[in-house]
Structure formats: C-alpha cells, structure tokens
Amino acid sequence: MTCLPAQTDKKLGLVIDLDTCVGCQACVTACKEWNTGGHMAPLTDIDPYGGDADGVWFNRVHSYEHMTEMGGRTVNFPRSCLHCETPACVTVCPTGASYKRASDGIVLVDEDKCIGCKLCSWACPYGAREFDTDVGVMKKCTLCVDRIYNDNLAEEDRVPACVAACPTSARHFGDLGDPASAISQLVAERGGVDLMPELGYHPTNKYLPPRAHTTRAASVPAPALEPVRAEGGFLGWVDRMLSH
Amino acid sequence: MRPAFSVVFFTTATGAGYGLLALLGVLAGLGFVPPNFWLGLVSMGLALGLISAGLLLSAGHLGRPERAWRAFSQWRSSWLSREGVASVATFVPAGFFAIGWVFLGRTNGWVAVAGLLAAIGAVVTVCTTGMIYASLKPIAQWNSRFTLPGYLIFSAMSGSVLLNALLQGFAIGSTIALAGCVLLTVLGWGWKLATWRYNDGLEIPTNANTATGLAGGTVRSLEWPHTEENYLLKEMGFRIARKHKARLRQITQVLAFALPALLLIAAFALPWPYAAVLSALAAIAQFAGMLVERWLFFAEAKHTVTLYYGR
Numbered sequence: 015m016t017c018l019p020a021q022t023d024k025k026l027g028l029v030i031d032l033d034t035c036v037g038c039q040a041c042v043t044a045c046k047e048w049n050t051g052g053h054m055a056p057l058t059d060i061d062p063y064g065g066d067a068d069g070v071w072f073n074r075v076h077s078y079e080h081m082t083e084m085g086g087r088t089v090n091f092p093r094s095c096l097h098c099e100t101p102a103c104v105t106v107c108p109t110g111a112s113y114k115r116a117s118d119g120i121v122l123v124d125e126d127k128c129i130g131c132k133l134c135s136w137a138c139p140y141g142a143r144e145f146d147t148d149v150g151v152m153k154k155c156t157l158c159v160d161r162i163y164n165d166n167l168a169e170e171d172r173v174p175a176c177v178a179a180c181p182t183s184a185r186h187f188g189d190l191g192d193p194a195s196a197i198s199q200l201v202a203e204r205g206g207v208d209l210m211p212e213l214g215y216h217p218t219n220k221y222l223p224p225r226a227h228t229t230r231a232a233s234v235p236a237p238a239l240e241p242v243r244a245e246g247g248f249l250g251w252v253d254r255m256l257s258h
Numbered sequence: 259m260r261p262a263f264s265v266v267f268f269t270t271a272t273g274a275g276y277g278l279l280a281l282l283g284v285l286a287g288l289g290f291v292p293p294n295f296w297l298g299l300v301s302m303g304l305a306l307g308l309i310s311a312g313l314l315l316s317a318g319h320l321g322r323p324e325r326a327w328r329a330f331s332q333w334r335s336s337w338l339s340r341e342g343v344a345s346v347a348t349f350v351p352a353g354f355f356a357i358g359w360v361f362l363g364r365t366n367g368w369v370a371v372a373g374l375l376a377a378i379g380a381v382v383t384v385c386t387t388g389m390i391y392a393s394l395k396p397i398a399q400w401n402s403r404f405t406l407p408g409y410l411i412f413s414a415m416s417g418s419v420l421l422n423a424l425l426q427g428f429a430i431g432s433t434i435a436l437a438g439c440v441l442l443t444v445l446g447w448g449w450k451l452a453t454w455r456y457n458d459g460l461e462i463p464t465n466a467n468t469a470t471g472l473a474g475g476t477v478r479s480l481e482w483p484h485t486e487e488n489y490l491l492k493e494m495g496f497r498i499a500r501k502h503k504a505r506l507r508q509i510t511q512v513l514a515f516a517l518p519a520l521l522l523i524a525a526f527a528l529p530w531p532y533a534a535v536l537s538a539l540a541a542i543a544q545f546a547g548m549l550v551e552r553w554l555f556f557a558e559a560k561h562t563v564t565l566y567y568g569r
C-alpha cells in the first residue's frame with residue numbers, strides 16, 4: 015500500500031559527514047558490489063566498457079566547489095536515498111510496488127509489482143531512484159536491508175555496505191528517531207541538516223556541514239624571493255657577464 | 259524533463275478525446291446534437307479512438323506493460339492510479355451512450371444519463387491527469403496553480419474545435435458552436451501566455467545550496483560522479499536551447515491558437531462546404547500545435563535533480 019505509515023517504530027538512516035568525506039568512491043563501489051547481488055539485484059550495467067557506459071547505482075559521489083567570504087573549498091558529496099519521512103516517491107506509485115516500512119522507515123521497491131512507469135523518479139527531488147532499462151523496473155537504495163538484519167554476518171558488519179567501506183568514517187548508520195542514539199547525538203552536536211528542507215519531504219538522512227575554516231593553519235604564503243644584489247669581485251663579474 | 263513521444267501524444271490525444279466526449283455527452287444528452295447514425299459513429303469513434311490510442315501508447319511506454327493492471331490498485335494515494343481508474347470507468351457510460359446513440363438512434367432517457375455520466379467521467383479523468391503533474395514538487399513549472407486549469411481548458415478547447423469540425427462536416431454546424439470554439443481557443447491562448455509569463459518569472463527557493471546543505475556563498479559542480487549521462491540526466495536533465503524555446507513558443511502560438519482562431523472566424527463568413535474545410539483545417543492545425551505545446555511543457559520543466567549536476 016502506497017499510503018504512508020502514520021509513524022515508524024524506528025527511523026533508520028545515514029548521517030554523512032561532508033567535513034571528512036574525501037571523495038574516494040569506496041562507498042560507491044562497495045554499494046554496487048553488495049547490491050548487485052542483494053535485495054534489488056542486479057544493478058545492471060549497459061555497455062560498461064564502451065564509450066556510452068550507463069548503469070544503475072544507488073550511491074553517487076559528486077564534487078563541489080563551495081565559495082564563501084571565508085574562501086573556497088572542495089566538498090565531496092555522496093548522494094543516495096534519504097529514506098524520507100514523507101516520501102512522495104511512495105505515494106505517487108500506482109501499483110503499490112513502492113512502500114515505506116512501518117517498522118524501521120526504510121523505503122523499498124517490490125520489483126515484482128513495479129510496472130516501470132518512472133513516476134516515482136520524477137517525484138523524488140534528490141535523484142535517488144534509477145531505472146533499470148534491462149529489467150524494466152525502478153531500483154533504489156535499500157539501506158542494505160539484507161545486511162543490517164543479517165544474522166549470518168558478524169554483528170559489527172550489520173551496517174550498510176557504504177558505511178562499512180568508508181575509510182574516513184564519514185558515513186554513520188543508526189536510528190535517527192531515537193534522540194539518545196549515537197547518530198542522533200552526532201547530528202545535534204555537529205548541526206546536521208536536511209537537504210532541500212523547503213520541499214517538505216522530511217529526509218531521515220542528515221548531512222554534517224564542513225567545519226568552519228580555522229585561522230591556526232598557515233594561510234599566508236612565504237615572502238617572495240628578492241633579486242640578488244649585485245656584487246663586486248670575480249663572482250660579481252660572472253654575474254654581470256651572465257646577465258647580459 | 260525529457261519529452262517522451264508517448265507521453266506527449268498521450269496527453270494531447272486523450273485531452274482532445276475527453277474534451278470531445280464530455281461535450282458530446284452533455285450536448286447530445288440535452289438534445290442539441292441530432293441522434294444521427296453516421297454523426298454518432300464518427301464522433302464517438304473519434305473521441306473513444308483518441309482516448310484509446312493515447313491510453314494504449316502510454317501503457318506501451320511502461321517498463322513492464324504486462325503488469326499495467328496493477329496500476330488500478332493505489333487510487334487512495336496516487337493520481338496516476340486514479341487516472342487509470344477514472345479512464346477505464348469512463349468507458350462504461352461512454353459505451354452505453356455510444357450504443358444508444360449509434361445503434362438505437364436515441365439520445366434521450368437512459369442514453370442521456372449515460373452521456374452525462376460519460377461527461378463527468380471525462381472531466382474527472384482530465385483532472386487526474388493534470389494533478390499527476392501539478393502534484394510533483396520537484397518540478398516548479400508543473401507544481402503551480404496554472405497546471406490543472408490548463409489541462410481542463412486545453413481539453414475543452416481541442417474537444418470543441420473537433421466537435422465543430424464534425425458538425426460542420428455533417429453540414430449541421432452552427433454559429434454558436436463556432437463562437438464557442440473561437441472563445442475557448444482565445445482562452446487557451448491567454449492561459450498559455452499567462453503560464454509562460456509565470457514560469458519565466460519563477461523564483462525557485464530550491465538551489466544548489468539547499469540541495470547540498472552547504473549554506474551561504476556559491477556551490478559550483480566540479481565533477482560529476484560519472485563520465486557519461488546516466489538515467490537521471492537522460493530522463494530529467496533534458497535541456498532546450500533558448501533560441502529553440504522562443505521559436506517553439508511562436509510555433510505553438512501560431513498552430514494551436516492563432517491559425518485555428520483565424521480559420522474558425524473565416525468559417526463564420528463562408529457557406530458550406532468551405533466552412534467545413536476550414537473547420538477541419540483548424541482542428542488539424544490545433545492538434546499539431548498542441549503536440550508542440552505539450553513537448554514544450556516537458557522540455558521547459560526543470561527537475562531539482564539537475565541542481566546536483568550544475569545544470
């Protein structure tokens with residue numbers, strides 16, 4: 015049913031630290047590797063080694079230049095499904111293929127019911143959903159639903175593949191509905207923000223803005239070299255001769 | 259947004275078809291259109307043919323068309339599902355109306371009731387189509403108060419021009435029918451101009467800053483996550499050159515509004531069959547013009563996902 019649950023028991027989601035993300039794309043490849051064999055498999059690639067490569071990915075890392083009066087900086091920006099509290103991608107679905115789970119708030123697609131009308135991808139402002147032209151259905155991030163509850167994995171591995179792969183711990187997973195959870199406290203401490211809050215989708219995932227510029231680091235270049243003063247003697251004569 | 263031919267044709271054809279069906283249902287039911295066999299066969303055939311062709315083509319563009327029946331299930335939340343339900347439900351009274359008119363030669367009694375129900379169904383279906391677009395918040399050009407009335411006005415306009423052409427073709431045209439479709443064409447023109455004016459002056463609060471959560475200053479895309487265009491850019495990153503946009507708006511105005519209006523005004527002064535020829539030309543020009551209009555409706559719509567790509 016594409017009507018939304020009035021509330022969810024948990025609000026599982028990700029918190030992404032834009033301060034520490036180095037744009038290494040490890041989360042991207044880990045996501046692809048896990049999910050092309052996971053709940054929503056396959057993540058089809060079309061012409062992967064040709065000149066017109068295309069394919070389904072749940073996680074994409076952009077790079078931006080953020081210029082402010084404090085100066086400019088490069089910000090690496092991972093973009094994936096935000097598992098919104100009011101996801102229009104679910105309510106527009108005509109078949110009931112898209113749904114938001116009442117237990118943990120994860121937004122999923124039942125691939126056996128999807129007719130491939132693509133309206134959900136139009137309704138998502140964040141570009142989280144990608145159409146698989148080969149299978150003819152819509153695909154999206156599952157928050158690694160087949161990892162986080164997987165008893166066959168060691169407990170520390172029961173996190174989304176992107177979180178497990180991040181070498182700088184820029185990605186955090188947890189229950190954002192519980193104010194006492196470590197992830198909620200991290201959001202509170204660092205002033206985590208919603209993306210496009212003005213559209214009213216109430217994303218569960220939060221982004222931690224880069225920390226403020228510091229004045230402690232060297233920010234003034236070394237003084238420019240001065241021209242060599244003319245000298246007398248033999249070296250002065252060589253200098254004059256070479257300067258001609 | 260990518261102007262897919264199936265969706266452009268679907269909304270244009272079903273808009274005209276439902277407009278024609280609604281007018282036929284009301285006017286024939288009230289006794290303004292004679293219960294003539296050939297008139298009934300051709301006009302109901304045209305209305306239901308346009309609707310069916312549009313619906314079939316739009317079902318054909320689905321990734322999994324064999325599952326299309328599932329789309330009738332989520333009418334409680336989805337405008338697309340409501341459109342599916344309303345469009346199929348409208349076929350029931352429309353079918354009874356067509357049988358009564360064409361094969362029983364009557365448009366009174368229960369046939370009139372079926373006609374009125376078909377008209378109501380047609381209006382409801384056009385509303386659901388309009389709401390599919392009007393309810394999409396990521397596309398500011400659609401998520402406006404102009405979209406739903408636009409769908410209704412264009413449906414009534416193209417339906418009335420078709421009806422006038424049919425009545426003229428059967429030599430039972432009237433100045434009232436001519437005046438009605440000229441007025442609706444001028445109304446449609448005005449609505450389209452107002453819509454363009456509104457869209458051109460839109461101040462959209464969503465920008466690269468709110469999209470990335472990076473407050474203040476400017477956010478410029480340095481590098482995409484991929485080298486080639488992906489699904490998002492192919493489907494929602496469609497861009498149209500400014501010079502083509504201006505030219506296509508001119509073509510829309512000429513074909514969909516100005517030329518049909520002039521042809522219909524000329525038909526006032528001319529006897530049959532010249533008036534019938536001009537009325538048919540007006541309908542053909544307007545249908546072609548509305549295809550361009552609907553193509554622009556998609557091509558000019560900007561989805562918020564393009565902000566992530568610096569477009």
